[in-house]
Amino acid sequence: xxxxxxxxxxxxxxxxxxxxxxxxxxxxxxxxxxxxxxxxxxxxxxxxxxxxxxxxxxxxxxxxxxxxxxxxxxxxxxxxxxxxxxxxxxxxxxxxxxxxxxxxxxxxxxxxxxxx
Amino acid sequence: xxxxxxxxxxxxxxxxxxxxxxxxxxxxxxxxxxxxxxxxxxxxxxxxxxxxxxxxxxxxxxxxxxxxxxxxxxxxxxxxxxxxxxxxxxxxxxxxxxxxxxxxxxxxxxxx
Numbered sequence: 328x329x330x331x332x333x334x335x336x337x338x339x340x341x342x343x344x345x346x347x348x349x350x351x352x353x354x355x356x357x358x359x360x361x362x363x364x365x366x367x368x369x370x371x372x373x374x375x376x377x378x379x380x381x382x383x384x385x386x387x388x389x390x391x392x393x394x395x396x397x398x399x400x401x402x403x404x405x406x407x408x409x410x411x412x413x414x415x416x417x418x419x420x421x422x423x424x425x426x427x428x429x430x431x432x433x434x435x436x437x438x439x440x441x442x443x
Numbered sequence: 444x445x446x447x448x449x450x451x452x453x454x455x456x457x458x459x460x461x462x463x464x465x466x467x468x469x470x471x472x473x474x475x476x477x478x479x480x481x482x483x484x485x486x487x488x489x490x491x492x493x494x495x496x497x498x499x500x501x502x503x504x505x506x507x508x509x510x511x512x513x514x515x516x517x518x519x520x521x522x523x524x525x526x527x528x529x530x531x532x533x534x535x536x537x538x539x540x541x542x543x544x545x546x547x548x549x550x551x552x553x554x555x
Contacts, residue, residue: 331486358541368547369530370487370530375541375542377541382541383542415484417487419486430492431475431489431492432477432489432543433489434479434486434487435486436485436486437486439484
């Protein structure tokens with residue numbers, strides 16, 4: 328099973344709302360990622376969790392707040408977003424190997440976020 | 444700085460017309476090169492990982508190859524269901540093993 332499950336599939340939120348995106352995997356992967364993807368562009372890395380600890384934050388604005396409650400779950404808390412934050416938000420996971428050679432990342436189907 | 448350039452940006456083929464997509468990369472020490480397929484509005488689907496020059500991987504109508512400067516994704520006798528955007532990504536030794544650098548992708552359309 329190489330499935331990464333993201334909920335919800337679609338989300339419309341106002342600029343004053345607080346919402347959360349959820350991601351779950353049961354492959355035993357210890358690296359989990361959040362990516363943002365705009366139309367006709369490649370995914371852009373936002374955050375990486377390694378062994379449930381935040382290891383990479385790509386200078387993402389504080390209105391995006393990641394959380395990794397356990398090795399299977401990853402959340403992205405959203406607050407006071409802007410219309411330009413509308414995008415496809417992708418979660419991914421990969422196995423961690425020795426010497427940092429992580430295996431391929433498996434992606435979820437994404438959450439289509441629209442900020443109005 | 445790691446760079447990945449994919450060409451062409453878009454490719455239209457007739458069903459059965461074989462072709463290749465290119466991924467040129469500049470990294471200071473390649474850990475791995477990855478190919479993904481992405482359908483509109485969906486997440487990328489993993490296809491192949493290549494680690495060293497000379498390596499080849501195959502899956503159905505797709506074959507990926509790797510040299511020291513580029514990778515090719517060969518599509519043999521494509522079908523309309525192969526239409527998608529194909530993304531190439533690299534992982535470099537000098538950066539965190541978790542960071543992927545993606546190319547802009549090649550949008551493939553296969554007409555029946």
